[in-house]
Amino acid sequence: MITPTDDDKEEVLLAGRYGDLDDVRGFVSKFGSGPLADIRDENDNCILHMVCGNGHLDVLEYLLPLVPSSLLAAQNSAKSTPLHWAALNKHLPVVQKLVEHPNGPGIDLIDIKNAAGHSPLGEAELAEWEEGATWLVKMMNLDAEGGEKEVGGAEDAVGPEDVEVQIEDADGQIAKMSISGGAAKAS
Numbered sequence: 001m002i003t004p005t006d007d008d009k010e011e012v013l014l015a016g017r018y019g020d021l022d023d024v025r026g027f028v029s030k031f032g033s034g035p036l037a038d039i040r041d042e043n044d045n046c047i048l049h050m051v052c053g054n055g056h057l058d059v060l061e062y063l064l065p066l067v068p069s070s071l072l073a074a075q076n077s078a079k080s081t082p083l084h085w086a087a088l089n090k091h092l093p094v095v096q097k098l099v100e101h102p103n104g105p106g107i108d109l110i111d112i113k114n115a116a117g118h119s120p121l122g123e124a125e126l127a128e129w130e131e132g133a134t135w136l137v138k139m140m141n142l143d144a145e146g147g148e149k150e151v152g153g154a155e156d157a158v159g160p161e162d163v164e165v166q167i168e169d170a171d172g173q174i175a176k177m178s179i180s181g182g183a184a185k186a187s
Helices: 006-018 021-031 047-053 057-063 069-073 082-088 092-100 106-111 120-126 130-139
Strands: 163-168 174-180 183-186
Touching: 006 021, 006 047, 006 057, 021 057, 047 057, 047 069, 047 082, 047 092, 057 092, 069 082, 069 106, 082 092, 082 120, 092 106, 092 130, 106 120, 106 130, 120 130
Parallel strands: none
Antiparallel strands: 163 174, 174 183
């Protein structure tokens, strides 16, 4: 395989940004998938930042089997991951695909904080994206008091109508969220 030039790298990042699946496929045909993991723009954004920030699910689905799973947690110069960008821009199918990717970091992605101290959940809340924040809270690994996970049979199961979550943002502000009947309500 030949090595991509700086122009080739810039073009594939733009193809990711604009959702041009044919151009991304063309790059992979010409250079293989290996270079995709190392390509960054001037702000240290990778191809997944571009794809996820702009909600291009088809390109994401094409790329996920080709890139190392560590790229899902890649942080740019502001320490934001592709999940931060997807949450900020309210792209639920992309958020779901990133968190649920079988070979990826999974729910641990939700806990990564950017330079501003925000997790992807925090970005969803700042964007006033209730649907995404609700989904992320449901996916989170919430521990019982004392740091131990609650484990039990069906008689110990807690339905979504019984869940209330308090989240502290980087400024120390507390946001309360109740999940009731499958829907979240901020208080």
